[in-house]
Amino acid sequence: MSQRGISTVVDATLALLLISASILVVATSLAADQPGMDLEASDHVSETVSISTANVSYSLRPVVDDIDDVDFEDDAYSNSVFQRQRYGSVADLVASSTMLNVTIEGRQLTREGEIYADAVEGSLMEALTGLGYDAYVTGRWQPYDGASIAATGTYGSPPPGDADVQLATLRVPSGVQPVSEDVEDAYEDGYGTGRSDQKYERAAGVLAETIVERYLPAGETQVALEGQWFRRDLAVYRYLRIESILAETEADSDWGDEYYHFDPATDENVLGRSGANATKANAYLARGTDGLGPSAAGEADGLRGVIEDDLKETISHEEMKSFDESSSIEEIVITVRVWRA
């Protein structure tokens, strides 16, 4: 019997409004006395984005019917299995939403984040418009320059041409391990082999493994694959989605579709219930057939192939040796643009 008068969000926003108003009053008087001590409105806004919190409930429904091999329609499901919620600062919500909207060569990795993104936008706008601003917020994760695998999120509409726009940027963790030094090492090791293909391949391998682990953490995924129903379906969904994207990126190669090692319907398969092996499945996605060991058949390259192509194309030998300087794999850049509504 919850008697609710007021929602948490409205409550929070109200609190923020009141506090902000008082600050503005103080600021106005300060401004009159000391016009030199200005604080940018964008800082004020980014502070709001950082500190105000919200709880976002959302559904994973869009994954249903997204691919043929996972139908998400077991009888045992109730609708509630699709429901999720996340509590965090608005910045955290933006960051996590951004990371979910990851693409490989423009192909969306999962549809889990669709409704979440809308909900995050809603809470963001609610927080900012309360302050009297319009806002356009973008989140961007780009592990390295020219990456084909990247995540972006945009919230709100771009400012009109005549708006007086303030800009602030915020860097928050992406949840991807900071492996750029390992990448440098791998590159150097590959270079040491004397084989020209090795240096980029090895560097790309480290990145691919790290990124796959970010989206399919082996420990969690292992348990999910061993489980039943929705949680298992969802893990299988991500594997199959990534697999099919990778297959598409290689589709123009001579070898055609080389991705045939995933077979969740067979128990003994790495995606099967009793044969579940997330470590192996991850290695397969990251390094293709090589990830399955020397005896595996096929010529799949995995995410490593995509990344290797990127690196070769955009990052010079010198830049690879100091990869850490240009990499931003561990952070998301959130850009906040605000203007008076």
Place this chain on the structure above:
Amino acid sequence: MTNERPSTVTIAESDRGRIPFALIGVVLLATSSIAVVSLQTRTDPRADTDVATAFDRIETTTHVTLREAATTGLRDAAAAPVTETADTALGNAIKGGSADDTFRNYVRLRIYLAAREKLARTDQAVGNGVTASASLPPVEGGADSIEAALDRVEMSAGYYDSDLETGVVAVTIENVTLTVESDAGRETAQRTFELTVPTTVFEMHEKTQEYERRLNVGFFEPGFDGDRLYYGFGRKFAVRQYPVSWAKTYFDRFGPKKWDRAFEPIHDDRSTEILANLAAFDVQQATFGTADPAVDRIRRERMTCFALSTGYKVYDAVSKNGTTTSDVSDVGDVSEAALENATDASSDDGRIQVNEDTLCRATRYMMGNSEGGLGDPPSIRKMTEGFIKDKAGNVGGAVEIEVNPFADASYYGIRYGDRAESLTDLNNRDDISVDWPPGETDPEGDDAWSDVKDNVDGSGEDSEDLLSGMELDPDTRFDEVIGHVYDVEVDVSEDVSRDGPRPWAPEPPGDNWTEVESERRYEVVDADDVEVTTERGPDTNIEGDRWSDLRNVAATIENELKHVRKWRRMEGNGQNVRVNTTTTTATRNVTFESDVDIDAKHSQRTQVDDLGTEHVYESGGEAGPEDVPNFERVPQRSLSKVFGVELSTEDELEAKLDDKIDTGSIVSEDRMGEAVTSRTDTFEPDVLEEAERETLETWIEDEVDDVRATVKDEIPPVEVGPTTFVDGEPILDGLRENISDMKSRLVYGDGPGGPYENPKAKVRAEATKVYLDNVFEWTSRFDDKATDTKNTAQDEVMAPLDVADGEIAEVVSFAQRVIAGDVDMAGDADFEGSPLYDDVKFTIDASPAYLESATVNRTELPAVRASGDGFTDLDDGVEHGPMVTKYDNVFLPRSGAPLVPWPGFWYATLSTWGLQIDGEYARFELRADVSDPSTSEPVRYIRDDREVAVELADGAMTAGSVTPIDFRSDTVVAVIVPSYTKAATGKPGIGDPWGKRYGCAGPYPETGPEPDEDSCNWITD
């Protein structure tokens, strides 16, 4: 709920979400020393480069990062909830006073590590070469470093700390270093951050701990949470197992003889396993307010399996000609078509041999196929009532105990107690034609009895103990009753007197006469006859225990007495002196009288009320055989004795006394006294001749036999519920009350308590009273023996089980209430979630959801791991033992112990089993739908057998272990059925047949990873 969320924020489902926002406000205020300038003064976007602003920026982003770190730390801790620490620097640092304390320390560590890691990735480039960063020192393997890290994190959690709501955690992280670098150099500052985040982790932890505790609660320790008495596994299991045990036992006991035992053994792995799992599901529901979603299907499948296999056993026993699916489906309430489809599907060649196992396997097919036309499985209650009870009669109903054996036993005791030592001796005496125990002509009943006799306490040597209390040693037998009534005591007193003075001879004339005193004497000159007068005392209406006049006899003699005195005198002088003598006499008539007072008392030692007796010292009255006298012989016999004469009538007394007494010698009162009475002491005259005594005894035997018939006829049996046999309270109070109620009427008659008609009537009253008291006494001896038996059984059953507080009576009484539908196990439980979340949905995911009494490997149960292994350590060779069900007939003879173990008094039979359920989940997971969106995986609290290492700055270090949910619960099953000797239908003996041992002969295997597979008791089908 099909609502796909609109692009707005959902409203929190709580009315208490304000504290955190107040906190936000506080933080905002605290950080609002920053001056704010309105937007209008700005013209174009540009980055700020001011160092102070950079500090503000990094402080703000650090706040974001630390909040996320707290969430991540909590989440990491839940996925690997360490409650047992390793002996490492890390383990020792987080070791707390309790598992909960350890867990909280561990959470703090996880938060610190997450905070440090995330801060390291959030350098902020503010612009113009100014960068800002936040950092915490790395945690290295040394104790100091770990302690310092833990010291920086303070945490109070809503579940434990009263000033916070459940689901809210306040975290303080101290001394975070903020650094700003610019061309001007490097500046640092230390800041302390306070955050409030929602979490379900502690509630999940507590609920899961509670689940494990409840699983570990045995039947006899229900009170771990006061009023939630029935929420422990022990009771939840009992509420399912007991009615099944009772129904099976009753079915085997009362099934027609031609049936074999359907349930041998009564408890088997499979059915115990099923019921134990159902109980565990119920404990889940009671603890979490929800159960594993797999439970629904499993419950249906297993219940159906249980119903079918139970039904199969019943029908298999009823008809050895083979069972058709149609028979079985009647039992299980499933459609025949569905069953046939299922059995077809489960057999390779399509031709199915129906047996218990195939039926169970078949149900999996039926359930696995959601289209199966299978209705709801029958409930246990329906099963026991529906087909077992129908055939077994009133399961757990009352046993009727009639007064008959007590009425007979006491009759035989009073009648034959001088000839037979015990009831069972009655058969051995040629002169006693009594068969005891009564009505036991069925050889199977005899067998059942001898089985018990041989096997109670494991040896026949104790049978004397068993029979103690059956001795025939009544306080009073019939002959003694007669002796007590026909018992007259006579008291005699004599008073002798003289009427008038005796004569006195004078002195002779003259002087100096001296009397020769030795010559003085009385002589009877003229002797008279004796005259006797007799006064009769009352003959009627005399109370027993009081002296009453029997006869007063006065004897008188009037003699003429002469008094003679001799005198002498010296006469002359000198040599002429001589002696002169003379005599004087006097004569007179004198009367002597002896008054002899003869009093009597009778039947002083009787137990009946002394109401007086009508005809006492006379014949008369209708009661009793005519040729047996009252006490009418007493007066004459008493006179004869007192006066020492043989009288044939009282009238002869005077003549006989006259003959006897030499009246010429009566010169004084003393002489008179000596002459009249022969004895004046108290004596008991013979009242009955031997033949009369025998006649009277025969009569009284018949009379009391009539009383026995009346008692049997009028006293209704008492209905005794099973609990009464073992609770130590008196069983036969009802009989005793009735005996007491009728006693007065049977002893004294319907009238208003007048005097007994004659001594024979009193004999009858006395015998009746003695008899009824003895019946009463027998019922009490029975009760005492029942208590002894109960105590013996209690000791033998409980002692080996380490459940010293356990009472058989509690077990039986609980079973009774369950069978009667009187046990309400309903309870509610719920998750609170967090005020900062919307309603949180929790999901239980147990591996296995159903704990089988069979080892499983990873192929069958993907969660199986070797002990200590992590999620990604995979080994197909490892086995896991989810459940071991231990059951053993506990010490009592396997065909049941008699309550009470006296032949003829064996009304009920007790059988007991000790059941122990050991279980261990390979993995028990609780999920909340609070997710990290990047993986969509909900927050997971996972308990399994896992070692946890934590990555520190200089390598991984073991923190401790996650412990699996591992439980053990003890229950005693006690079943009481009416004994075969009292209800000779079906089969004698209950429980598991004597001489056969079921269950495990060796040590039972342990549950959990890598159990001993060769051990017995794993189901291998």
